[in-house]
Amino acid sequence: MESKIEVISTVRLQHSPDLYKIVDSLNRTLKKDDLMFGLALDSEDQEKAIFTIYRT
Structure with missing residues (x-):
């Protein structure tokens, strides 16, 4: 089974x-989503x- 990770958004701050x-809090809270x-x-x-949001 192949796992595909999609970049949803990237922000420089x-x-x-x-x-x-x-x-860390976001990863723990939204892992199930x-x-x-x-x-x-x-x-x-x-x-x-660089802050990046991925869909797994």
Whole structure:
């Protein structure tokens, strides 16, 4: 069985040390709805973060 992950939305925003807490809470809460959330530092600007929403 092949698992397909679809990117629904991607947003660049100002990095904050507590952003991971929001992403963690969203992942725990909405996992059953086949949604997954990601957070990464922008490789070009370390003061920006990239927040991505996926459908699994």
